[in-house]
Amino acid sequence: MKQRPGVAALLDAALATLQEDLLPTLSGRQKFLGAMIARAVSVAKQDMATAADSAVAERNSLQRLYGSSLEGDLATLRRQLAADIRARRFKPGTPEDTRLIDHMVETTAAELRICNTKYLAQRQRGKGAESAV
Amino acid sequence: MGLSSVLANKIAALEKFIQQQTGAGKVTAQLIGRLGGGAIQENWAVDLDIDGVVHETVLRADAPSGIAESWGKAQEFALLAAAYGAGVMAPQPLWLEPSGGVIGQPFHVTRRLKGSADPRKLVRALEEDAGDALAHELGAALATLHKVTPADAPEGLAFLPKAPADLVAARIARFRGQLDRLLEAQPVLEWAINRLEDEAPHYRRGAETVTLCHRDFRTGNYLVLAEKLTGILDFEFAGWSDPYEDLGWFCARCWRFGMAGAEAGGIGSRAAFYAGYESGGGHVVDDAQVRFWEQMAAIRWSIMALEQAERHLAGRERSLELALTGLVSLETEYDLLIDLRLPGFKPAPKKPHGAHS
Numbered sequence: 001m002k003q004r005p006g007v008a009a010l011l012d013a014a015l016a017t018l019q020e021d022l023l024p025t026l027s028g029r030q031k032f033l034g035a036m037i038a039r040a041v042s043v044a045k046q047d048m049a050t051a052a053d054s055a056v057a058e059r060n061s062l063q064r065l066y067g068s069s070l071e072g073d074l075a076t077l078r079r080q081l082a083a084d085i086r087a088r089r090f091k092p093g094t095p096e097d098t099r100l101i102d103h104m105v106e107t108t109a110a111e112l113r114i115c116n117t118k119y120l121a122q123r124q125r126g127k128g129a130e131s132a133v
Numbered sequence: 134m135g136l137s138s139v140l141a142n143k144i145a146a147l148e149k150f151i152q153q154q155t156g157a158g159k160v161t162a163q164l165i166g167r168l169g170g171g172a173i174q175e176n177w178a179v180d181l182d183i184d185g186v187v188h189e190t191v192l193r194a195d196a197p198s199g200i201a202e203s204w205g206k207a208q209e210f211a212l213l214a215a216a217y218g219a220g221v222m223a224p225q226p227l228w229l230e231p232s233g234g235v236i237g238q239p240f241h242v243t244r245r246l247k248g249s250a251d252p253r254k255l256v257r258a259l260e261e262d263a264g265d266a267l268a269h270e271l272g273a274a275l276a277t278l279h280k281v282t283p284a285d286a287p288e289g290l291a292f293l294p295k296a297p298a299d300l301v302a303a304r305i306a307r308f309r310g311q312l313d314r315l316l317e318a319q320p321v322l323e324w325a326i327n328r329l330e331d332e333a334p335h336y337r338r339g340a341e342t343v344t345l346c347h348r349d350f351r352t353g354n355y356l357v358l359a360e361k362l363t364g365i366l367d368f369e370f371a372g373w374s375d376p377y378e379d380l381g382w383f384c385a386r387c388w389r390f391g392m393a394g395a396e397a398g399g400i401g402s403r404a405a406f407y408a409g410y411e412s413g414g415g416h417v418v419d420d421a422q423v424r425f426w427e428q429m430a431a432i433r434w435s436i437m438a439l440e441q442a443e444r445h446l447a448g449r450e451r452s453l454e455l456a457l458t459g460l461v462s463l464e465t466e467y468d469l470l471i472d473l474r475l476p477g478f479k480p481a482p483k484k485p486h487g488a489h490s
Contacts, residue, residue: 033453036453036454036457037453039457040453040456040457043460075317075318078317078318078320079318081318081320082312082318082319082320082323083318085320085323085324085327086309086323086327088327092331100324101324101470101474104320104321104324104470105467105470108321108463108466108467108470109467111463112463112464112467115460115463116460116463116464119464119467120467122393123467123468123471
């Protein structure tokens with residue numbers, strides 16, 4: 001939308017009002033619902049800010065993976081990728097397999113940056129093996 | 134209309150039903166309130182005054198749209214009865230109303246146990262020793278459930294389908310079928326499923342290892358009071374399976390509620406949980422088997438989370454909670470991408486495991 005204040009500023013204001021003015025006055029189930037709304041708004045805000053760049057990055061990454069220029073929307077391309085994985089097109093241990101894993105790690109991390117940066121940071125910090133028993 | 138208003142209008146019908154079931158002279162029901170943990174089920178605390186004696190009970194009915202994998206009320210009641218009868222610490226099943234004719238949907242009534250099931254509060258409240266003690270208790274309780282086998286099953290469990298001869302292959306086929314029914318493709322899950330399918334031959338076990346399994350045995354599905362276990366809840370997914378499916382589900386990272394270092398359910402150590410299982414009469418725990426099933430658990434939960442979001446998206450049940458659950462799948466997918474490439478998921482052992490390790 002062209003009209004000021006624009007969508008991003010509206011979402012910012014909505015989120016701040018919810019978190020600073022409304023949530024502190026709520027308790028129990030209402031507080032839980034309020035916190036969920038704040039989470040949803042914050043994901044929408046983050047997605048709006050990064051969606052265009054993420055889509056370009058995902059398409060470029062897929063093109064590198066397939067080694068050719070790709071037509072079609074991302075949902076279709078993801079469907080094709082999923083089908084190729086199930087058909088075992090990427091053999092374990094091959095460079096294609098490595099590129100596939102890099103692609104999946106990067107696209108999943110990009111999604112987590114939108115909806116759960118904290119989780120991503122935690123896993124990237126302590127990504128070692130679990131304890132031995 | 135929520136079950137709350139439905140129940141409030143059906144108190145007289147409920148009282149009459151309990152009267153018929155018990156043969157009591159007078160029954161008065163008092164609706165205390167809704168209990169937590171109800172994305173799939175609705176649980177209500179109800180106090181029943183039966184001929185002057187007050188019984189604290191829980192009335193449990195299906196949420197407006199259930200998920201395909203869960204049993205209906207009659208089957209869940211039978212599973213609970215089998216577990217309770219085998220000595221598992223669980224709510225005593227009291228009455229079943231399978232027709233839906235009393236309150237508009239099928240329900241059952243169990244005795245109400247004390248304690249809280251809130252997983253986030255629990256994992257943050259427990260000190261290390263108390264957490265290990267609880268993990269030990271839970272291991273022992275799970276071993277008690279796993280003593281029920283198809284050979285000595287009570288008649289009430291006759292409805293349970295036989296465990297597939299190749300359980301891992303059957304689970305994997307089911308995962309792929311579920312993915313086919315989702316609208317969005319899931320490349321990471323497809324990859325993880327392949328990875329586990331490749332490992333599966335090392336984790337295949339014989340039919341003699343099959344027992345009654347809870348199949349949702351995790352933090353959040355048991356009650357704790359003063360750091361002690363008071364009861365195992367939620368038998369709606371139970372069935373014949375490999376006991377390692379339950380052990381792996383409990384330890385899976387996705388059920389640690391942020392306390393990743395407490396590898397048994399976010400509350401304690403693997404060592405304490407395994408020791409409890411062995412002390413409760415379970416077999417010696419093979420850590421590699423548990424870890425394999427943890428990765429199977431991650432896939433199963435990831436798909437369930439996507440299905441829950443779909444319940445909202447398909448308009449069957451408007452719920453922001455269900456919608457947000459779909460996002461949780463991303464965390465588990467990222468976990469799979471890391472864990473399936475690191476030593477945390479141990480490489481397959483050289484030789485296949487025997488029937489009993």
